[in-house]
Amino acid sequence: MAKDNTTESLLRQCADAGMRRTAALEACLRVLVEAPQPVTLQDIPKSPAFKVNADPATIYRLIQRLEERRIVRRIGFHSRAAHYCLRQQHHHDYLVCRDCGTVEVLDIACPVAHLEKQISTESGFADIDHELEFYGRCAACQ
Ligand SMILES: [Zn+2]
Ligand SMILES: [Zn+2]
Numbered sequence: 001m002a003k004d005n006t007t008e009s010l011l012r013q014c015a016d017a018g019m020r021r022t023a024a025l026e027a028c029l030r031v032l033v034e035a036p037q038p039v040t041l042q043d044i045p046k047s048p049a050f051k052v053n054a055d056p057a058t059i060y061r062l063i064q065r066l067e068e069r070r071i072v073r074r075i076g077f078h079s080r081a082a083h084y085c086l087r088q089q090h091h092h093d094y095l096v097c098r099d100c101g102t103v104e105v106l107d108i109a110c111p112v113a114h115l116e117k118q119i120s121t122e123s124g125f126a127d128i129d130h131e132l133e134f135y136g137r138c139a140a141c142q
Contacts, residue, residue, distance in 0.1 A: 003030075003033050003034060006033045007026065007029050007030050007033050010029045010033070010071065010086070010088075011025070011026060011029065013071060014029075014066070014069070014071065017069040017071070019065060019066075019069070023052045023054075024052055024054040024058050024059065024062060025062055026052075027049070027050045027051060027052045027054065028044060028050070028059060028062050028063065028066070029066075030049045030050070030051075031043075031044050031047040031049045031050050032072065032084065032085065032086045033049075033086065034047070034049045035047070035085070037083075037085075037103070037104075037105065038075050038083035038084055038085040038094070038103050039083060039084055039085070040081065040082065040083055040084075041056065041059055041060055041063060041082070041084075042056075044059050044063075045059060063084055066084075067084070070087060071086065071087060071088075072084050072085070072086060072087065073085055073086075073087050073131065075094050075096065075103050075131075075133060076094075076096050076101055076103055076133070077096070077098075077135075080101065081100070081101020081102075081103075082101075083101075083103040091110060091113075092105045092106065092110075093105075093106040093110055093111070093131075093132040093133070093134070094106055094132070094133050094134070095133075095134045095135075095136065096133050096134070096135050096136075097135075097136065097137055097138035097141055098135045098136065098137060099137050099138070099141040100138060100140065100141050102138050102140075104138075106132075106134065110132070111132070112130060112132060115130075116128040116129075116130065
Protein backbone atom coordinates (compact mmCIF):
# COMPACT_ATOMS: atom_id res chain seq x y z
CA MET A 1 0.00 0.00 0.00
CA ALA A 2 2.92 2.35 0.60
CA LYS A 3 3.68 2.36 -3.13
CA ASP A 4 0.04 3.20 -3.93
CA ASN A 5 0.18 6.08 -1.47
CA THR A 6 3.36 7.32 -3.14
CA THR A 7 1.69 7.20 -6.57
CA GLU A 8 -1.34 9.03 -5.17
CA SER A 9 0.77 11.80 -3.67
CA LEU A 10 2.68 12.15 -6.96
CA LEU A 11 -0.63 12.39 -8.85
CA ARG A 12 -1.68 15.21 -6.51
CA GLN A 13 1.68 16.92 -7.11
CA CYS A 14 1.11 16.60 -10.88
CA ALA A 15 -2.42 18.02 -10.58
CA ASP A 16 -1.05 20.98 -8.59
CA ALA A 17 1.49 21.48 -11.40
CA GLY A 18 -1.35 21.62 -13.96
CA MET A 19 -1.12 18.10 -15.40
CA ARG A 20 -4.29 16.28 -16.26
CA ARG A 21 -4.78 12.98 -14.44
CA THR A 22 -4.80 10.26 -17.11
CA ALA A 23 -4.40 6.49 -17.01
CA ALA A 24 -1.08 6.83 -18.88
CA LEU A 25 0.26 9.38 -16.36
CA GLU A 26 -0.76 7.15 -13.47
CA ALA A 27 0.90 4.13 -15.17
CA CYS A 28 4.17 6.04 -15.76
CA LEU A 29 4.30 7.18 -12.12
CA ARG A 30 3.57 3.67 -10.89
CA VAL A 31 6.47 2.27 -12.95
CA LEU A 32 8.82 4.96 -11.58
CA VAL A 33 7.70 4.31 -7.99
CA GLU A 34 8.28 0.57 -8.32
CA ALA A 35 11.53 0.68 -10.35
CA PRO A 36 14.59 -0.16 -8.24
CA GLN A 37 16.85 1.58 -10.80
CA PRO A 38 16.39 4.51 -13.20
CA VAL A 39 14.45 3.39 -16.30
CA THR A 40 14.61 4.28 -20.00
CA LEU A 41 11.59 5.37 -22.05
CA GLN A 42 11.63 1.90 -23.64
CA ASP A 43 11.57 0.21 -20.21
CA ILE A 44 8.41 2.00 -19.05
CA PRO A 45 5.76 0.21 -21.19
CA LYS A 46 7.54 -3.15 -20.64
CA SER A 47 7.10 -2.95 -16.86
CA PRO A 48 4.36 -5.12 -15.29
CA ALA A 49 3.35 -1.96 -13.36
CA PHE A 50 2.37 -0.32 -16.68
CA LYS A 51 -1.13 -1.67 -17.12
CA VAL A 52 -2.49 0.54 -19.93
CA ASN A 53 -1.93 0.93 -23.66
CA ALA A 54 -0.01 4.08 -24.50
CA ASP A 55 2.06 4.84 -27.58
CA PRO A 56 5.74 5.81 -27.20
CA ALA A 57 5.03 9.45 -28.13
CA THR A 58 2.55 9.77 -25.26
CA ILE A 59 5.01 8.28 -22.76
CA TYR A 60 7.77 10.57 -24.07
CA ARG A 61 5.57 13.68 -23.69
CA LEU A 62 4.47 12.71 -20.18
CA ILE A 63 8.04 12.09 -19.03
CA GLN A 64 9.16 15.41 -20.58
CA ARG A 65 6.43 17.23 -18.67
CA LEU A 66 7.32 15.43 -15.42
CA GLU A 67 10.96 16.41 -15.98
CA GLU A 68 10.04 20.07 -16.62
CA ARG A 69 8.09 20.10 -13.36
CA ARG A 70 11.09 18.60 -11.52
CA ILE A 71 9.09 15.54 -10.45
CA VAL A 72 11.35 13.33 -12.55
CA ARG A 73 15.13 13.58 -13.01
CA ARG A 74 16.90 12.64 -16.25
CA ILE A 75 20.25 10.86 -15.99
CA GLY A 76 22.70 10.22 -18.80
CA PHE A 77 23.55 12.25 -21.85
CA HIS A 78 22.50 10.37 -24.98
CA SER A 79 18.86 11.10 -25.58
CA ARG A 80 18.60 7.51 -26.78
CA ALA A 81 20.00 6.16 -23.51
CA ALA A 82 18.48 8.70 -21.12
CA HIS A 83 17.28 7.18 -17.86
CA TYR A 84 14.62 8.60 -15.56
CA CYS A 85 13.88 8.39 -11.85
CA LEU A 86 11.71 10.21 -9.33
CA ARG A 87 13.32 13.09 -7.48
CA GLN A 88 11.49 12.49 -4.23
CA GLN A 89 13.03 9.06 -3.69
CA HIS A 90 16.23 8.69 -1.69
CA HIS A 91 19.07 10.84 -3.06
CA HIS A 92 21.53 8.97 -5.26
CA ASP A 93 24.43 9.87 -7.47
CA TYR A 94 25.05 7.87 -10.61
CA LEU A 95 27.66 6.20 -12.75
CA VAL A 96 27.00 6.32 -16.50
CA CYS A 97 28.73 4.29 -19.23
CA ARG A 98 29.69 6.70 -21.99
CA ASP A 99 29.63 3.91 -24.59
CA CYS A 100 26.37 2.03 -23.98
CA GLY A 101 24.59 4.52 -21.70
CA THR A 102 24.02 2.05 -18.85
CA VAL A 103 23.25 3.84 -15.58
CA GLU A 104 24.19 2.47 -12.16
CA VAL A 105 23.49 3.87 -8.72
CA LEU A 106 26.78 4.95 -7.17
CA ASP A 107 27.34 2.59 -4.27
CA ILE A 108 29.08 5.09 -1.96
CA ALA A 109 27.79 7.82 0.35
CA CYS A 110 27.12 11.07 -1.53
CA PRO A 111 30.57 12.68 -1.80
CA VAL A 112 29.35 16.28 -1.86
CA ALA A 113 26.42 16.33 0.63
CA HIS A 114 28.54 18.28 3.13
CA LEU A 115 29.14 21.04 0.57
CA GLU A 116 25.46 21.92 0.37
CA LYS A 117 25.39 23.59 3.79
CA GLN A 118 28.58 25.51 3.09
CA ILE A 119 27.32 26.67 -0.33
CA SER A 120 24.01 27.70 1.24
CA THR A 121 25.80 29.69 3.96
CA GLU A 122 28.17 31.38 1.53
CA SER A 123 25.72 32.12 -1.30
CA GLY A 124 22.52 32.79 0.63
CA PHE A 125 20.74 30.24 -1.58
CA ALA A 126 18.10 28.06 0.11
CA ASP A 127 16.96 24.56 -0.93
CA ILE A 128 20.39 23.61 -2.30
CA ASP A 129 20.34 20.39 -4.28
CA HIS A 130 22.78 18.76 -6.67
CA GLU A 131 22.95 16.21 -9.45
CA LEU A 132 26.17 14.29 -9.74
CA GLU A 133 26.98 11.89 -12.56
CA PHE A 134 30.27 10.13 -13.12
CA TYR A 135 31.05 8.88 -16.62
CA GLY A 136 33.20 5.94 -17.59
CA ARG A 137 33.14 2.64 -19.50
CA CYS A 138 31.27 -0.29 -17.97
CA ALA A 139 32.77 -3.78 -17.68
CA ALA A 140 30.84 -5.01 -20.74
CA CYS A 141 32.15 -2.15 -22.92
CA GLN A 142 35.83 -2.37 -21.97
ZN1 LIG B 1 28.79 0.15 -21.33
ZN1 LIG C 1 24.88 13.37 -4.20
